[in-house]
Amino acid sequence: MVEKCKVMDKKAKVLDAALKLFVEFGFHNTPTSKIAKEAGISSGTLFYFFPTKDELVVALYLDIKSKLGCEITESISQETSFKEILKKYYTTTLDWAKEHRDEFKFMEQFNSSPYLKKIAEDEIQKYVKPLKELLQNAIDEGVLKNMDLEILFTLISGHTFSINQYLIISEPQESKREQIISETFDLLWQMISA
Amino acid sequence: MVEKCKVMDKKAKVLDAALKLFVEFGFHNTPTSKIAKEAGISSGTLFYFFPTKDELVVALYLDIKSKLGCEITESISQETSFKEILKKYYTTTLDWAKEHRDEFKFMEQFNSSPYLKKIAEDEIQKYVKPLKELLQNAIDEGVLKNMDLEILFTLISGHTFSINQYLIISEPQESKREQIISETFDLLWQMISA
C-alpha cells in the first residue's frame, strides 16, 4: 500500500510536470529530460513509469478527461429538471475550465493533433454518452427541438467551448462572469428548446 | 519575371507538401527532409526559401488565412441585407472548409498550439475586423440583440466551427448538407437576432 502510494505520487508528479511544459512549449518542444527535471526525478525513472513519451502524452490526456468527467457527473447528480441539469453541465464545465486552465489548453491541443488517433473511439465516447442519452430523452419528451442528436450535441459543445474561450481571454470579474454564463446559457437554451 | 514565377512556384510546392504532411503526422513528426522530398526539391533549397522550420510553419498559416479571407471578402460583396451577408459568410466558410479540408485541419492544429504566439495580434485581427464592424452596425441598427460584440463574435465563430466539425465527420450528401447548413443558420439567427 505504501509502495502504491509512492508510485502514484511520482506518476502524478510526472503528469503535472508534463502538463505544465506541454502547454507552454508544445509536445515536441518538451523533451522528456525536462519533464523529468521539472518532476524532480531522473530520466530513467520517468521511463520506468511511462515506457514511451507517446504513452505519457496519452496517459495525461486520459487522466484529465476522467477527472473532468467525474466532476461533471458529481455536479449534476442533484438536479432534477432537464433544463437545470443542462445548465449545471454548462456551468460546471466552464468553472472547471477556469480552475484548470492548463488542462483545458492541453485537451484542446491534443484534440486537434494526430495523437487523437491513438485513442480508441469508445474511450472517447465514454465521456459523452451520458449527455447524449440525456439529450435524446429531452427530444423525445418534447423539451428540445426535434433535431438530429449529433447536431444538437455539436451545437451545445461548440457553444460551451467558444464561451469558454471568451471567458479565458477577457477575464471578467466574478460577478460579470456569472452574468455572462447565465445569459449565454439562456441564448443557448433559446436556440435548442422546443 | 520568369525568375519570380519560378520562385513562387517552388515556395508554393513546399507549402503544399508541408500542409499535407503536417496534417497527417503533425508538426514535429514531419522532418524538413520529408517536406523537401515531397515537394521534389532538396533540403538545401527548402532552407533557401524558409530560413527555419518555424518560419515555414508560420508562413503556411498566414498563406492559408489570407486565402480564406480573400474568398470570403469576394463572396459577400454582392449581398445587401445584413442577414444575407451573414449567411453568405456562414456558407462560404463552410464550403471553403469542405473544399480545403487539410487547410482547415491545419489551422485548427495551429490555433491551439504554442505556435500561435508567434503571430502578431494585429495580423490575427486583420481577418476578423471586417466581420466585427458588420456586426457592430447590425447591433446599432437593432437588427441583432444588443450584446457584447466580442461575445457575439465568439458565438458566431463557435457555431460555425462546430457545425463544420459535424459536416466533416458525418459527410452528408450534398442535398442533405445544404439542408443542414440552412437549418443551422436559422438556429444561429434565432439566437442572435433581435
Place this chain on the structure above:
DNA sequence: GTCTATACACCGATAGAC
C-alpha cells in the same frame, strides 16, 4: 537558385549499478 554532403546538437530510450 539548386544541389550534395555533412556538422553537430539533441532527444528518446536502454543498461546496469545500487
Place this chain on the structure above:
DNA sequence: GTCTATCGGTGTATAGAC
C-alpha cells in the same frame, strides 16, 4: 524503484560546389 551514464538515431541547418 531510482539513479547515472551513455548509445544510437534523427533532425535542423550550414558549407560549398555548380
